[in-house]
Amino acid sequence: MPTLSNYHHFAGRHHETGVIHNYYAHSGAQAPHTGQPYSEALLLGISGGIAMGYFTFAYKGYDPHVALLTRNTFDPLETLLSRLGASREFRKTNKPEKAVRNVIDLLENGEPALVWADRWSLPYNALQHDDGMWGNFPIIVFGYEPEEDRVHIADRASVPLSVTLDELMASRARIKKDKFQILHLGLPDPERLPAAVSSGIWDCINLFTEKPPKGTRKNFGFAAYEHWISLLRKAKQRLSWEKEFPAGSKMYAALVSTFDHMGTTGILGDADRALYADFLDEATVVLSKSALREPAAQFRESSAAWRQLGRVLLPDGVPSLRETRELMTKRRHLFINEGNAAVPRMAQIDQRLAELRAEAQDQFPLNKTEVQDLRDAIATQLEIIHDIEKIAVRQLRSSMSQ
Numbered sequence: 001m002p003t004l005s006n007y008h009h010f011a012g013r014h015h016e017t018g019v020i021h022n023y024y025a026h027s028g029a030q031a032p033h034t035g036q037p038y039s040e041a042l043l044l045g046i047s048g049g050i051a052m053g054y055f056t057f058a059y060k061g062y063d064p065h066v067a068l069l070t071r072n073t074f075d076p077l078e079t080l081l082s083r084l085g086a087s088r089e090f091r092k093t094n095k096p097e098k099a100v101r102n103v104i105d106l107l108e109n110g111e112p113a114l115v116w117a118d119r120w121s122l123p124y125n126a127l128q129h130d131d132g133m134w135g136n137f138p139i140i141v142f143g144y145e146p147e148e149d150r151v152h153i154a155d156r157a158s159v160p161l162s163v164t165l166d167e168l169m170a171s172r173a174r175i176k177k178d179k180f181q182i183l184h185l186g187l188p189d190p191e192r193l194p195a196a197v198s199s200g201i202w203d204c205i206n207l208f209t210e211k212p213p214k215g216t217r218k219n220f221g222f223a224a225y226e227h228w229i230s231l232l233r234k235a236k237q238r239l240s241w242e243k244e245f246p247a248g249s250k251m252y253a254a255l256v257s258t259f260d261h262m263g264t265t266g267i268l269g270d271a272d273r274a275l276y277a278d279f280l281d282e283a284t285v286v287l288s289k290s291a292l293r294e295p296a297a298q299f300r301e302s303s304a305a306w307r308q309l310g311r312v313l314l315p316d317g318v319p320s321l322r323e324t325r326e327l328m329t330k331r332r333h334l335f336i337n338e339g340n341a342a343v344p345r346m347a348q349i350d351q352r353l354a355e356l357r358a359e360a361q362d363q364f365p366l367n368k369t370e371v372q373d374l375r376d377a378i379a380t381q382l383e384i385i386h387d388i389e390k391i392a393v394r395q396l397r398s399s400m401s402q
Contacts (some may be wrong), residue, residue: 001109003107003112003142003144003145003152003252004026004107004110004112004142004143005028006026007026007112007142007143007154009022009023009025009026009037009154010022010158010160010402011025011040011158012040012156012158013040013121013156013265013266013336014040014044014156014265014352015137015155015156016047016076016077016080016137017040017043017044017047017076017080017265018040018156018265019114019137019138019139019140019154019155019156020038020043020077020080020081020138020185021037021039021040022154023044023100023112023114023140023185024037024038024187024188025038026140027036027187027190028095028266029187031190031193031282031283031344032190033191033285033286033295034282035374036293038084038188039279039282040228040265040275040276041275041276041278041279041281041361041396042197042279042284044071044272044279044285045201045204045273045276045280045282046079046080046083046084046195046196046197046199046200046347047071047072047076047077047079047080047083047201047206048071048072048074048076048198048204048207049071049072049200049201049203049207050070050071050072050080050271050276050299050313051069051070051071051072051073051204051207051208051220051221051278051281052068052069052070052207052208052220052221052222052224052271052273052389053067053068053070053073053215053219053220053224053227054066054067054068054069054219054224054227055067055069056220056230056239056254057242058244059132062292062332063249063252063253063357064244064245064250064253064254065252065253065257066254066258066261067084067218067255067261068258068262068271069256069261070261070262070271070272071264072203072204072207072396074213074214075365076291077138078124079203081185082193082229083195084190084192084193084213085188085189085191085192085195085197086185086188086189087186087187088124088138088183088184088186089183089184089341090181090182090183090314091182091183091184092180092181092182092389093177093180094179094180094399095180096169096173098170098178098180098186098227098248099172099180099182100165100169100294100369101388102180102182102184103115103141103144103345104182105143106182107141107142107143107144108126111184111331112140112141112142112154113140113141113142113182114138114139114140114182114183114184114185115137115138115139115141115172115180115181115182115183116134116137116138116172116175116181116182116331117136117137117139117168118135118137118171118172118174119135119136119137119172119280120133120134120135120173120277121153121170122139122163122168122171122175123163123167123168123169123340123343124153124155124157124161124162124163124335124339124340124343125335126346126347126350127348128345134174134175136174136175136177136178138183138308139153139154139155140153141153141168142153142154142160142162144165146165149161149164150162150164151163151164151165151168152165153168156335156336157335157336157337157338158336158337159337159338159339160339161339161340162340163280165171171250176318176330176340179336181281181337184254184270186374188235189208193286194286194287196369197286197287198281198287198400200399201280201283201396201400204276204393204396205393205396205397206219206385207221208389209221209222209393213296217380220233222386222389222390222393225377225382225383225385225386225389228382228387229242229379229382229383229386232376232378232379233375233379234377235378236402241375242375247364247368247371248360248361248364248368249266249357249361251360251364251371252324252356252360252361252364253357255313255314255321255379256314256324256328256353256357258313259310259325259328260312260328262306262309262310263332265358266332266336267309267329267332267333267336268303268307269306269310269329270302270303270304270306270307271303271306273300273302273303273306274299274300276302277296277297277300277303278296280292280296280299280365280386280396281293281296282294282296289399289400289402290396291398291399291402292396292399294395294399295393295395295399296393298388298389298392298395299389299392300388300390301388302385302388303359303393305381305384305388306384308381309378309381309382309385310325311325312374312377312378312381313325313378315374315377317366317367318366319355320360320365321365323352323356324353324356325348327352330349330360331346331349331350332336334346334349337353343374
């Protein structure tokens, strides 16, 4: 089975928008306003853009953790492809042999295969996991060398990745709903781009200001910022950080999980705000609305404020927390730039992070007063982000209403 010698697209950074960017870049699809491949920023905006969601989870046998939603989470991939007018043909099978054949057929036809695989069990992610950890996302298979037993993959890294055929098949089979799923994807319809961009912007506005399609209002948008700030400052409140994340391994887990959820693309750690600003710059051209440059600038200010939040969560002045932030950032950098070659060093980082967590359990690096000061500092930085984005969304609504 051939490897596509002309496949060299590895710029995408997100599980969904990044993979679709790579796929369309290889296909030769060009955005009408640039004459270039559909950018990941443009795909983010069309899919519903950025958002704010705040949740906490506590499962038996695991540390409690914070889960942030920094972009639209309501069927973003289907929303994106539908708005682009791209035809979609899903193929599923329960038979491993047929699943392999489906990939081979595409490759022999000169096309990459868009398949779904469990991120936790793909070896190049180097993630420690158990049966309770799973998550299927699309990846691109662009080659297979049987004599070497290597499958070649494009998935968020800037370099080619690879696994054995058995490793890929185990990952594709792990989640029954998407078992051996493959997608044959048609090209975007350029004429639908203005409507797609406009709909995506209104999704973003509504996710910040209106009741969400699902879930509790206080967990989304500006209400989520206000709710989170309250949980940080009011110790007696239900689900407060004082109760849910007391000093020790639980607070360490809250700080780490929050920081981790801030970096869904690349290593910037800004909750995708700069990428969304790039989208708005493109939208000014697509929609002929120069007023969109104002909220774009405001979201770039928000990007800086989110990056500062990372430094507040894991501050320089606390050596173990600073080391945690630096190690997590380095791990992302290693994966993006080196892929498979970085797996041993990623494992070493994970081991050191486990040691830091154990140290936090035995002797947390902050006393009671410093813990409260840290929670207050986080709340203060969230207020700054809230205020910046309140202006940005107001400007966005005004621009779209003109």
